[in-house]
Amino acid sequence: MSTPFGSEERTHASGAGALGEAGLKVDIDERxxxxxxxxxxxxxxxxxxxxxxxxxxxxxxxANKLVLDLDAVTFVDSTGLALLVSIQRRLQSEGGWLRLARPHEQLRRVLHTTNLDGYFAVYASADEAAAS
Known part of the structure; x- marks a missing residue:
């Protein structure tokens, strides 16, 4: 079921220009x-x-439980990682949780390099994350 939050698309230019213009879209569904x-x-x-x-x-x-489906996230920097940590801390303090589903290979490498792969619960699909 879709929430009243729907989806939002935002376009921005990346800082170094190496990534050029990148679109960002977030769709939120309530389950x-x-x-x-x-x-x-x-x-x-x-x-x-x-x-x-x-x-x-x-x-x-x-809601205090969130599954982030990250399969289509093609790049994450330190600010993106800080966002994930912030959300995790907020939800844990509220008795909930954050689960990451289908992180793109680049994000998997970053999580491993920063030793955050043990901090986040990572699942092969959003359905699997939601059911656990």
Whole structure:
């Protein structure tokens, strides 16, 4: 079931220009007592703030469980990682959880390099993450 939060698309230019123009899209669906957010694009300094605002708005309506489907996130920088940690901490403090589904290979490498792969629960699909 879609929430009233729907989806939002934002276009931004990446800082170094190496990535050029990258679109960011977030779709949020409510499933029983949890939210499933599908994020597409680049999660970096330019997009992390709007993504955090969007997720906080959705979570402020009572959900404390969130699955982030990250298969279509093609790049994550330190600001994007900080966003994930911030969401995890918020949800844990509210008795909930954050689960990552289908992280793109680049994100998997970054999580491993930063030793955050043990901090986040990672699943092969959003359905698997939601059911666990």
């Amino acid at each position: 029983d007592d949890l939210l499933v957010a599908t994020v597409r694009g680049v999660l970096d300094f330019f997009s992390a703030g709007p993504v955090q605002e969007r997720l906080n708005t959705a979570l402020n309506h009572g």
